[in-house]
Amino acid sequence: MAESTLRGAAAISRRSEPLTLGAPAMWLTVLTWIAPIAVIASQAYFVWASAPDRDMGHLQKIMYVHVPAAWNAFLAFFWVFVQSVRYLITREERADLQAAAGAEVGAVLTGLTLILGSIWGRPTWGVWWTWDARLTSTAVLFLVYVGYLALRGMTDDPERRARWSAAVGILGALNVPIVYMSVKWWRTLHQMQSTPSTVDPTYAWGLRSNSIAFLLVLVVFIAHRYRGLLSEYVSERRRDDAALSRRAPV
Amino acid sequence: MKESTVPASALGGTFPIEVAESWRTDWQRALAVAWKDLTAERRTKANFNAVVAMAGLILLFFGFALGPDAEGLRNAASGVLWLTILFSGVLAFNRSYQLELEAGALEQLLLYPGERWAIYVGKLLANLAFVFLVEVVTLPLTAVLYHVAFPERWAEVLLVLVLGTTGFVALGTLYAAMASRSRSREVLLPLLLFPMLVPVLIAASGATASLLVGDVMGDSRAWIRLLAAFDAIFIVAATWAFPFVIEG
Amino acid sequence: MNGMVVDSWPYVIAAYGVTWVVLVGYAIRLVLMTRRNRIENSHTRQPI
Numbered sequence: 001m002a003e004s005t006l007r008g009a010a011a012i013s014r015r016s017e018p019l020t021l022g023a024p025a026m027w028l029t030v031l032t033w034i035a036p037i038a039v040i041a042s043q044a045y046f047v048w049a050s051a052p053d054r055d056m057g058h059l060q061k062i063m064y065v066h067v068p069a070a071w072n073a074f075l076a077f078f079w080v081f082v083q084s085v086r087y088l089i090t091r092e093e094r095a096d097l098q099a100a101a102g103a104e105v106g107a108v109l110t111g112l113t114l115i116l117g118s119i120w121g122r123p124t125w126g127v128w129w130t131w132d133a134r135l136t137s138t139a140v141l142f143l144v145y146v147g148y149l150a151l152r153g154m155t156d157d158p159e160r161r162a163r164w165s166a167a168v169g170i171l172g173a174l175n176v177p178i179v180y181m182s183v184k185w186w187r188t189l190h191q192m193q194s195t196p197s198t199v200d201p202t203y204a205w206g207l208r209s210n211s212i213a214f215l216l217v218l219v220v221f222i223a224h225r226y227r228g229l230l231s232e233y234v235s236e237r238r239r240d241d242a243a244l245s246r247r248a249p250v
Numbered sequence: 251m252k253e254s255t256v257p258a259s260a261l262g263g264t265f266p267i268e269v270a271e272s273w274r275t276d277w278q279r280a281l282a283v284a285w286k287d288l289t290a291e292r293r294t295k296a297n298f299n300a301v302v303a304m305a306g307l308i309l310l311f312f313g314f315a316l317g318p319d320a321e322g323l324r325n326a327a328s329g330v331l332w333l334t335i336l337f338s339g340v341l342a343f344n345r346s347y348q349l350e351l352e353a354g355a356l357e358q359l360l361l362y363p364g365e366r367w368a369i370y371v372g373k374l375l376a377n378l379a380f381v382f383l384v385e386v387v388t389l390p391l392t393a394v395l396y397h398v399a400f401p402e403r404w405a406e407v408l409l410v411l412v413l414g415t416t417g418f419v420a421l422g423t424l425y426a427a428m429a430s431r432s433r434s435r436e437v438l439l440p441l442l443l444f445p446m447l448v449p450v451l452i453a454a455s456g457a458t459a460s461l462l463v464g465d466v467m468g469d470s471r472a473w474i475r476l477l478a479a480f481d482a483i484f485i486v487a488a489t490w491a492f493p494f495v496i497e498g
Numbered sequence: 499m500n501g502m503v504v505d506s507w508p509y510v511i512a513a514y515g516v517t518w519v520v521l522v523g524y525a526i527r528l529v530l531m532t533r534r535n536r537i538e539n540s541h542t543r544q545p546i
Contacts, residue, residue, distance in 0.1 A: 039521070043514070057506040062513040069517070088494060105524075112520045119513045123506060143445040150441055154433045164428050167491040168442060171421075174487060175446050178480060182449040185476075186456060189469060217521065224528045231535035 021231045028223050035216035042213040046206035053200075059123055064206050066116040068214035069109050070138060074176070076106030076218060077141060080148070081173035084166035096162035097233060099169055100152060101225035105218060107145035113138050133184040140179050144172040158233070276368040283359075283372025288379060290349055297345055298383065305338035305388045309395055320397045327396035328459035332414065332451055334388055339381045339418060340440050343426035346373050346380075351430060356496075366493035370423065374485075377419045385411060403461050406470060410461065413477035414454030417484060421446050424488040427495045446484075453477045 024032075046064050053060045083099035086092070117135045118128050129135075148168050155161040291297060312330045316322055350356040359369060389411070392398065401407050422443055429439035457473035460466075 036525075047510075047514075052506075058510050059506040061510050065513055065517045108520065108524050112517060115516055116513050119509055119516065123509050140445050140448050143441075147438075147442040147445060150438060151428065151432070154438060163494050163497075167424075167495050168428075171424075171446065171484070171487055171491060174483065175449070178449045178476075178483075179445075182452040182476060185472065186452045189456065221524060221528065224532065228528065228531045228535060231532075235535070235538055 021227060021234055024223075024227065028220070031216060032220050032224070035213070035220045038213040038216050039210070042206075042209045046202070046209065050202055050206060051200070056124065059120065060203065062116060062120045063203070064210045066113060066120055067207050068211040069113040069116060070134065071211050072214045072218045073106055073109035073113050073138065073141065075215070076102045076109060076222070077145070077173060077176065079222065080106065080169045084169035084173075087162055087166045088170075091162075093158065093162065093233065094230070096158075096165060097229040098222075098226050099165060100229055101222045103145055103148050103152075103165075103169070104225055105221045107142065107149060108221075109218070110138060110142040110145055114142060131187065133180065133187050136183045136187075137176070137180040140183075141176060144175070148172065158236075276365050277371075279362075279368035280371035280375065283369055284375035284379075287346055287349075287373060287376035291376070291380065297342070298380065301338050301341055301380075301384055302387050304341060305334050305384055306391060308334045308337055309388070309391055313395055323396045324398060327392060327398045328462060329455045330396060331388070331392045331458065332455040334392065335381070335385060335415065336418065336444070336447060336451065338384060338388070339415075340422060340443060342380050342384075343377060343419075343422040344430040344435050344439055346377055346423065347426055347430035360497065366496055367489045369496065370427075370489055370492035374420060374423045374488075377423050378416065381415055381419055385415065398462060401462050401464075403465060406465075406474070407458060407461050410454055410457045410470070410474060410477065413474065413481055414450050417450045417477060417481045418447060420481065420485045420488050424492060424495065427492065449476060449480050453480070 043064060047061050050061055050064075052058050079102035080099045083095045083102060087095035087099065114135070117130075117132075117138070121130045121135075122128050148165060151168055152161055152165055155164060309330065312326070312333070313323065316326055316330075347356070350359060360366070393400070422439075425443045425446075426439055429435045429442060432438050453473040453476045457470040457477070460469045460473075
């Protein structure tokens with residue numbers, strides 16, 4: 001009990017540190033311009049440079065957006081995990097806001113991954129959905145994100161919201177590899193075909209290059225979303241402080 | 251209440267006896283919480299009956315949806331069983347916190363000195379007992395409605411049931427600590443909980459399905475190991491996360 | 499492979515189209531939000 005009072009007092013004293021939102025850092029401004037250029041350049045080059053695949057024709061080019069979206073969606077969740085751990089250790093509101101930013105961007109990328117997987121699957125397999133291990137795990141990840149964001153939306157108290165989000169984020173992240181493994185075993189038992197891969201080196205470079213470009217976009221999106229959340233938090237605090245410091249009754 | 255003189259959060263206690271003492275007190279606390287929850291449940295029985303009725307209803311509904319063909323039903327039995335357990339069991343978890351919430355007793359419970367994990371373990375045990383009792387009815391009912399022959403390897407089927415239920419209840423008890431105090435708790439709990447249970451559903455229904463037909467390929471062993479690992483990981487994780495989630 | 503011979507370009511275009519709609523859409527959301535926050539924060543009133 002004494003311990004939690006102490007922690008509470010520390011949290012309050014930390015809250016009274018002026019949390020401000022300045023202009024974006026130089027690296028962020030620069031990156032905000034570079035990221036879209038990188039994506040456009042990378043996509044344009046590899047779409048042009050890739051020879052049509054023997055089996056899949058030009059469909060393989062969809063991988064240049066599907067795979068980067070997928071990798072970065074999972075990377076975003078890793079960010080949520082790291083920031084959630086950071087929050088539980090330091091109780092810094094900033095860590096919670098970073099996690100929330102990561103979750104929102106991650107949800108968007110995960111949704112995109114699923115749509116692209118569907119678009120790829122239709123001409124390849126003739127179906128709009130394949131219960132392929134990676135796609136299915138991505139669908140589960142999407143629902144974990146949605147749950148995380150729903151919980152945040154329904155919890156008004158910022159401290160409780162931060163604590164609960166952190167717990168949900170950490171547990172969700174722990175489950176990601178387990179879900180992937182289970183779905184993979186489940187699939188092999190039913191002996192379905194796996195996603196074919198190509199040996200073409202251009203393809204591998206295309207994936208890498210586009211993934212890095214997407215990573216830049218991920219960083220830019222999360223950073224700006226975080227700034228947005230921080231700004232909301234700052235103005236919320238300012239309103240609270242103004243209300244508290246008013247001497248005359250309203 | 252007999253208290254050890256060392257504060258109960260003294261896992262840094264220097265003498266083994268003091269550490270053991272605080273462990274024992276915490277376990278006593280856990281059992282006390284479990285007993286309290288189960289007694290409250292036993293007095294009204296209304297909730298238990300409702301959940302069991304719900305399970306029966308779900309079994310019927312799946313039957314209606316899947317069609318009366320015996321072969322089809324038999325093939326679907328394992329999946330339907332586990333879905334029924336999950337959909338009916340989830341109704342029980344919020345309630346385990348509701349009693350305290352309504353009476354304002356949660357703050358009181360948290361005021362008692364001692365590790366919070368004891369509260370979690372107590373509620374976990376109570377919820378486990380509850381869901382197992384629901385399954386005592388659900389399992390035979392499924393066998394009857396879905397034309398399942400009594401499996402030779404029934405002991406392993408029971409093992410899968412125990413392992414799967416434990417993982418389910420461990421996470422359900424934790425997430426309900428949050429959902430029960432949120433808006434839209436009826437949808438928030440399944441929304442948060444079910445994605446976490448994907449491995450449980452896949453492994454448990456997979457293992458049950460193979461065991462019901464003799465498990466020629468030996469699949470069930472891998473699934474059982476997955477369930478055991480899942481349970482170990484998430485019981486620890488949930489016990490660790492509980493104090494963060496229950497305070498304030 | 500089930501050997502489907504199909505004109506693959508519409509799907510490739512759809513994929514890239516969706517990707518850009520989503521990326522640009524989200525970027526616009528961020529811009530609008532930043533603008534709204536800047537407006538809100540510039541109107542802070544002094545406490546009495």
